[in-house]
Amino acid sequence: MRRFLSLFTMLMLCGALAFGQNRVVSGKIVDDKGVGVAGASIKVENSTVGTSTGSNGDFTIRVSNDNILVITSSGFESQKVAVGGQSFISATLKTTNTNLQEVVISTVLGQVRQKSSLGVATATVKAAELTQGRSTNIAQGLTAKVSGASIQQTSSGVNQDTRIVLRGLRSLTGNNQPMLILDGIPISLGYLSSINPNDIADVTILKSATSTAIYGPDGVNGAIVVTTKRGSKLKPSISLSHSTQFETISYMPKFQTRWGSGYDQDASTGQGTYTAYEQQSWGDEFDGSIRVLGEAGPGGGTMMQKYSYIPGERKRFFNTGVTNQTDVSYSTGDFYLSGQNVSIKGTMPGDELTRRTATFRSEKEYNKFKAILNLRYTQTKTDLTTANTTVY
Structure with a gap:
C-alpha cells in the first residue's frame, strides 16, 4: 500500500510539472x-x-519554456525568440530592402500575372x-515619366483634352490611343x-501590340493599367x-506694331484697308x-477706340489661373475611403471647372474567395467661354 501511494504521488508531481511547462x-x-x-505570423519552431x-501587433500563444518562436511578416526580416521564463515576449522587426515582384491585373476577373511573364514591354x-x-488628373501626372509614351494636351482650357500614343502611330486613319484598364475593368x-x-497605387503601361494576347484586339495600341489604393493592414x-x-x-x-487689323486691299492704292x-x-x-x-452689339451699340498700337x-x-485642390482619405484594414474637390479658374476670362470625386473600396477574403466592392462618384461642372457661339 505504501509503495502504491509513493508511486501515485510521483505521477501527480510529474503531471503537475508537465502542466506547468505548457503555459x-x-x-x-x-x-x-x-x-x-x-x-x-508567430510559430513554435519545429x-x-x-x-x-492583431491590428496593434498583440498576440497570445501556448508554449513551454524550451520553445523557440519564429516571427515572420511580409516586408520584414524574420526573427527567432527563445521563450525561457518570459511571460511577456516583445520583438522588433527590421524592414527589408527586398521589393516584391511587380504584378499587373490582366483580366476582368482580377487574375494576377507576374510582370516578367507578360512578354510585353x-x-x-x-x-x-x-x-x-x-496633378489634377492622371494624364498630367504621367507626362514625361514614361519612355515611348506621347502625352499631349489638345486644348489649354480648364477642361483639357488629352491624346496618348504609345510608341508612335500604328494607323494613319484609325484610332491610335491605348485602352484603359481600371482595377481589371476595361x-x-x-x-x-x-x-x-491620389487614389492611385500605381499605373502600369503596356507598350507593345502583343498586349492583345492579354486584352484582345482592343489592346493593339497598348494599355494603361490603373490599380487603385486599398485598405492598409497596418x-x-x-x-x-x-x-x-x-x-x-x-x-x-x-507682333508687328505698324499696321492695324484688316484683310482686304484698296485697289486704287494697293494698301490694306481697316476692318x-x-x-x-x-x-x-x-x-x-x-x-x-468690333461689330455692333445686340442693341446696335458700337465701341470706339484710338487706332494705334x-x-x-x-x-x-x-487672367491669372488659380487651381485649388483639397484631398482627404481614410484607410484601414478592409476598406479605403477618399474625397477630392478641385476648383479651377482658367487664364481665359470666365473659364471655370469644379470637380468633386468620392471613392469607396472594400474587400474581404473568405478562404479561397475574395469579395470586392468598388464605388466611385464624379461630378464635373464647367463654364467655358470658348464655345462655338458668337461672342460680342
Whole structure:
C-alpha cells in the first residue's frame, strides 16, 4: 500500500510539472519605428502551433519554456525568440530592402500575372511619382515619366483634352490611343481625366501590340493599367492635403506694331484697308484716329477706340489661373475611403471647372474567395467661354 501511494504521488508531481511547462504567454511585435505590426505570423519552431498578431501587433500563444518562436511578416526580416521564463515576449522587426515582384491585373476577373511573364514591354509609375507635382488628373501626372509614351494636351482650357500614343502611330486613319484598364475593368480612355490621382497605387503601361494576347484586339495600341489604393493592414491612417497653383501666360508671340487689323486691299492704292472685326494685320497703317472696334452689339451699340498700337494689350486680356485642390482619405484594414474637390479658374476670362470625386473600396477574403466592392462618384461642372457661339 505504501509503495502504491509513493508511486501515485510521483505521477501527480510529474503531471503537475508537465502542466506547468505548457503555459500561455502574451506579447507584442513592433517595427523599427515602434508601430505594432499587424498580421505577423508567430510559430513554435519545429511545430504546427502558431498564431498571428492583431491590428496593434498583440498576440497570445501556448508554449513551454524550451520553445523557440519564429516571427515572420511580409516586408520584414524574420526573427527567432527563445521563450525561457518570459511571460511577456516583445520583438522588433527590421524592414527589408527586398521589393516584391511587380504584378499587373490582366483580366476582368482580377487574375494576377507576374510582370516578367507578360512578354510585353512595360513601365510602372508609382503613386509618389504620379502626385509629386500635385496633378489634377492622371494624364498630367504621367507626362514625361514614361519612355515611348506621347502625352499631349489638345486644348489649354480648364477642361483639357488629352491624346496618348504609345510608341508612335500604328494607323494613319484609325484610332491610335491605348485602352484603359481600371482595377481589371476595361473602361473608356476619356474617363482617365476624372480619376483622382491620389487614389492611385500605381499605373502600369503596356507598350507593345502583343498586349492583345492579354486584352484582345482592343489592346493593339497598348494599355494603361490603373490599380487603385486599398485598405492598409497596418494601423488606420487619415490623410488631408490642400494645394493652390497659379498659372499665367508666359509669353506672347512677337507682333508687328505698324499696321492695324484688316484683310482686304484698296485697289486704287494697293494698301490694306481697316476692318473693325478682323484679327489679321493687313489693314492700313496706324494713324491715331478714333475708329469703331468690333461689330455692333445686340442693341446696335458700337465701341470706339484710338487706332494705334497698345503694348501688352493682348497679354493683359488673360487672367491669372488659380487651381485649388483639397484631398482627404481614410484607410484601414478592409476598406479605403477618399474625397477630392478641385476648383479651377482658367487664364481665359470666365473659364471655370469644379470637380468633386468620392471613392469607396472594400474587400474581404473568405478562404479561397475574395469579395470586392468598388464605388466611385464624379461630378464635373464647367463654364467655358470658348464655345462655338458668337461672342460680342
